[in-house]
Amino acid sequence: MxxxxxxxxxxxxxxxxxxxxxxxxxxxxxxxxxxxxxxxxxxxxxxxxxxxxxxxxxxxVPFTAEDEYLEGWAALKGVTRKPAIAATGKVTFNGTAGTIPASTVLTRSDGLSFTVDVDTDLINGIAVAGITAASAGASPNTVLGTTLSLASAISGINSLCTVTEAITGGLDVERDDDLRTRMIAEYARPASGGSSTDYENWALSIPGVTRAWCVPKLYGAGTVGVLFMMDDVRSEHGGFPQGTNGVATAETRGVVATGDQLALANALYELQPVTALVYLVACTENRIDLTIDGLSTATDTTKTAIAAAFASALLSTAVPSGSSPLSAIEAKIASVSGAAGFVITEVTASAGTVSPGPTGNISSNPGTLPVAGSITYI
CATH class of the missing domain: 1.10.286 (GTP Cyclohydrolase I; Chain A, domain 1)
Structure with missing residues (x-):
């Protein structure tokens, strides 16, 4: 009672x-x-x-615990809170001559600081330097064209520089709700020595990874494929990891991965069964375009909401090599205020098929995920 x-x-x-x-x-x-x-x-x-x-x-109880008590319950299953990640990017300096030393401090107008990664020389009056946020988290993420300033003057170098490669990848500490979701999954499906669920849970425990899928025997007997997405830290690339597919650095039986794939491969190498040959594979894009009749006079606000509903419908059903029902897209769009009376007259897929007919369900090719493309109104 x-x-x-x-x-x-x-x-x-x-x-x-x-x-x-x-x-x-x-x-x-x-x-x-x-x-x-x-x-x-x-x-x-x-x-x-x-x-x-x-x-x-x-x-x-783990279902309602908070803060350090939640972390304690999660630790019993080997689940730890993902730490914050510092944002990185590139800026361009101008000047007459000189070198921007490593660890040079740059500041944004709101007071957030960044440091130059390595010594960078001015060549022909220009220097492009990699920078890292001084503090981890999402706040330092900065769009292209933003102006940063030197905290201390450097002879021959203009005091202002411009962000020429967006400063991205910054992530806040994992929220309680996200940690709880991963923890409950571990309680419900405890590790079993290398099952598909194990690989997915291991991948999701790595900072930046938001979705993961395991594909047994991806490249034949003894191999395991792990496909993944990084929706937050790679948002400027649609959430798709950046790098080349392959295996961990210490693995001698395959081609070593690079970039995001390598970082995850190395992390999984410490967790996976010793006999498995694990390949980290980035999902690729299956761009879905729609043609909609009956809403050509809809307002820009309505069309923006329809685009968001379209993306949400694909995200909720997105599985590599999977199927996305047209009815899910129609239901999401129908929920948008001002969208009554629409008819989807054509669906096209860049890396998949649409069946039956031009307005059927969407099937994605192996390793691809459906993502929202353009919407044409007629």
Whole structure:
């Protein structure tokens, strides 16, 4: 039976009744009587105790635990909170001559700082330097064209520089809800020595990885393929990892990966069974374009909402080499205010098929994920 916690008002009434019962024949609860004040204080204290007990109850089970208590429950299953990641990018300096030393500090207009990665020489009046945010997190992510300034002047170098490769990849510390989702999955499906679920959970435990799929025997017997996406840190690339497919650095039986694939391959190498030959493979794009009749006069706001609904429908059903039902797209678009009366007259796929007919369900080629392309209104 669920315990029904009394409200503060109910506690005050209960304490008042107890005081009155303990002093029969006396009006002990006059408006400015000390006993009335003491009774209200006692009720408030008891209410605080009930609140503390409620909080303890939440921390005592993994489904509702918070902060360090959630991390403690997760640690019992080997799941740890993903740390924050520092953003990186490139800036272009101008000047007459000189060198921008490594660790040179740059500042953004809001006070956030970045440091130059390596010594960079000015050549023909221009220098392109890689930089890293001084603090991890999503706040330092910066768009192209933003101006940064040198914290300390350097002879021969202009004090202002321009972001010429967007500063991206910054991620905040994993939120409680995301950590809880991974933890509960581990409780529900504990590690079993290298099952498909194990590889997916291992990949999802790596900072930056948001979706992962395991493909047994991808390149024949004894091989395991892990396909993955990095929707946040690679948002400027549609969430698709950047690098080349392959195996971990320490693996001698295959071509070593590069970029994001290598980082994940090396992380999985410490977790995977020793006999498995694991290939990290970036998903590729299956661009889906739509032609819609009946909404040519719709407002820009409605069309923007339709585009978001289209992308959401594909994301909710996206599985490499999988199928995306047209009905899911139609249902999402139909929920948009102002979209009544539309008809999808054509669906095209850049790396897949549409069947039956030009407005059928979408099938993606091996290793590809459906992503929203353009919408043509007629």
């Amino acid at each position: 669920v315990f029904s916690r009394p409200t503060l008002t109910e506690l005050r009434k209960q304490v008042a009744a107890d005081i009155a019962a303990g002093l029969p024949g006396v009006n002990a609860l006059l408006r400015y009587n000390n006993l009335t004040i003491i009774g209200d204080v006692e009720a408030a204290l008891v209410d605080g105790c009930f609140g503390y007990l409620d909080w303890i109850t939440k921390q005592s």
